[in-house]
Amino acid sequence: MTEVEYHPKHELIREERFPHVWCPGCGLGIELQCYLNALEKSGIPQNNHVLVSGIGCTARIPGYANLDTYHTTHGRGLPFATGMKIANPDLKVTVISGDGDLFNIGGNHFIHAARRNMDLLVICSNNFNYGMTGGQHGSTTPLTSKSASTPYGNIEPTFNLPYIASALGASYVARWTVMHPRQLTKSIRTAMDVKGFAFIEVLSPCPPNFGKFNGFKDGFEEMEFYRKSSVVQNDAKLEDISIDPFHGKDIVLGDFVNRKRASYITLEHELIDRIRGGGQ
């Protein structure tokens, strides 16, 4: 073929940097593609989208998106994004980072961003371990599953991320896996229109670390495991949906919460208008 072929997303990705650094079978590329699909459908100009991340495998995603992107210090993606959104409320700021970054080192920032109902979209990629440093266990590792630092099985109960986000008052809460690319795209698209804090947990396979320690031969086996053990239940009781797939419990997916709650930017602008108008 004489004409040059381009991927349909070639204007949104930095093609000169491909192939990317992620391992064969890693789901992060699918997550990036879902985000870009949602971005295309959102109708917001490409220049108004900003992608912020912390440190980790997932935090390499902004490096491949042809947007204004920021790779910040470990766990501090949310404070950085908060500052950016307050300074320029016209931007659509998305924080995309891993479970270790958002909930272990940056857990406090997550709590306070959700409590304020900051106008941010947070996509948390959950691969159940610290992938970049060699597969140590973290706060999202399921019970009895093995990792580099828990060779006899993990004894710590896990974080239930949608439940935390919902309890803190987030406007939008959802959970999907990378095996559900269309549902995930739709979910990100919906969350882009939400006023307030939107949180999406994305379960993603990590074949060389979590998969290897738990008896999955390759990424495909782990993906099949997620596909077979996941059920979609949008009205699930959030306190019951912690991830425990190694004891026969289903992984519950869905768009759990979508509610209207006054967001930080709305309240801030109301306050400014009131003070400027001579009120108290």
Added chain:
Amino acid sequence: MIKEPKISENQREIWREPVNFGRFAVPKGEIHIFPERCKECNYCTNYCPNQVLERSPEVNVYGYHPVRVREDKKDSCVACGMCQSICPDFAIFVKEVKIQ
């Protein structure tokens, strides 16, 4: 006049014939692959509903066997887009071919 339904090889068995069956054509897709980006994760070969793709015996510069379209299933792609949306490496995409 009732048209005879045409059943191509990639259609599954039809247990009940819709009344307007003859008015619809099965969509056809054209698969484009970037062999240098493929990392042999096997997602597209396994999740393609018509098993159109397979590993090729050739090796790319990074030592992986990139995917290719199976010779006997060249016309079986129905442009569902599953391989494109499940590929983590942006290495494959599908264009729908307009049927005359």
